[in-house]
Amino acid sequence: MALLIVFLLFSAFPSLIFSIDIPIILPTKNVTVTGFTKLQLPVASTGSLAFDLLNEGPYTGTTDGRILKYISLIKSFQNFAYTSVNRTNAFCDGTTDIDKSPICGFPTGLGYNYISQKLYACDVAIGLTDVGPFGGLATTLVPTKNGVPYKLLLGLDVSTDGTVYFTDASTRYGPKEVNQSILTGDATGRLLKYDPITKNVTILLSKLAGAVGVASNFDASFLLVSEFTGRRIQKYWLKGEKAGTSEIFLTFPGNPNKIKRNQDGDFWIALNIPTNNSGVAPQGVKVSPCGQILATVDLSKEYNDNRRITVVQEQTGKLYVAGLNITFVGQYNIVKV
């Protein structure tokens, strides 16, 4: 039933739809990762990650509607927050059933506001939410009920000026219709902006082919938005001469998923490249703000059972990897070559 899983994990059909030959750009530098550790979760992740002001975390959303925080002192995840007012532990704990999401919640995208110290989450069933530094029940900022106004909220980022950017992967297909979305090459996804002062939502870009991830740059002058089915990332200008316009930033021989900015201002993209035996080769791709591929990291040794990854995030010298329906967050040490 959990077809949302398929959307984030699936990459065979898009190669049929978009069978253009895209050159693979080789990195100028390679990054080696060592010391793989599984940070075990009590329930499957939704493939979302964030860290807070004190570099604590990771935080991750779970398929049973929780947001968990990793406490390094005790080396385990603890309950931090939840998105749905009607959620009960008895009904929800441990579920991977998307049908329960209207009651339990299903937080898919996380982003931290370093000024207000609020953690923002988009949830496919609940809408756009935020929660303070002590967690608990998140406040619903923009509700979505029965897929109105949003069908498939997946990507989220909070820019350094506090504006919240998020994506609706499709305006036609919900979490249980993801196959149709991919098979039809659906391009009805949108890039959205939430202004926390006016509480207004604005549409920045529409007609996106599977808008699953978004990240702003360090001075909030542009956004990157990934198109899973479209196999590319677009750059949307927020400031300057080109403000309000977009251009192709990168194209890929596979499906890009979430994008996360690191502390140097570069970006990490989770990429799943389809392989011959209908599996995938998961990679972390590091790019500069100009679109230069700085490094690629092959993650297929640790993610070798055709699991697709949805997010790769660099934080204080470590690389964290998560995927939908995966019951751990992977942690690596980064060795710069």
Ligand SMILES: *[C@@H]1O[C@H](CO)[C@@H](O)[C@H](O)[C@H]1NC(C)=O
């Ligand atoms: C990085 O790795 C790729 C693939 O293994 C290789 O082709 C490329 O030459 C390497 N780049 C550098 C700068 O070492």
Ligand SMILES: *[C@@H]1O[C@H](CO)[C@@H](O)[C@H](O)[C@H]1NC(C)=O
């Ligand atoms: C919570 O449950 C109540 C009672 O069934 C319902 O009226 C309300 O709409 C629900 N709230 C949300 C946000 O779904």
Ligand SMILES: *[C@@H]1O[C@H](CO)[C@@H](O)[C@H](O)[C@H]1NC(C)=O
């Ligand atoms: C969706 O696609 C997956 C992967 O090909 C397949 O296993 C599943 O049966 C499909 N679901 C539907 C409802 O077509």
Ligand SMILES: *[C@@H]1O[C@H](CO)[C@@H](O)[C@H](O)[C@H]1NC(C)=O
């Ligand atoms: C908020 O959005 C509404 C409807 O789109 C518009 O009428 C209003 O002027 C906006 N307010 C601000 C402060 O932008």
Ligand SMILES: *[C@@H]1O[C@H](CO)[C@@H](O)[C@H](O)[C@H]1NC(C)=O
């Ligand atoms: C994939 O299959 C094609 C055709 O069978 C073959 O030419 C190619 O070498 C294969 N690629 C890999 C990476 O195995």
Ligand SMILES: *[C@@H]1O[C@H](CO)[C@@H](O)[C@H](O)[C@H]1NC(C)=O
């Ligand atoms: C998600 O994981 C659970 C537990 O490992 C498994 O039973 C279920 O089939 C998975 N769902 C999908 C769609 O992969």
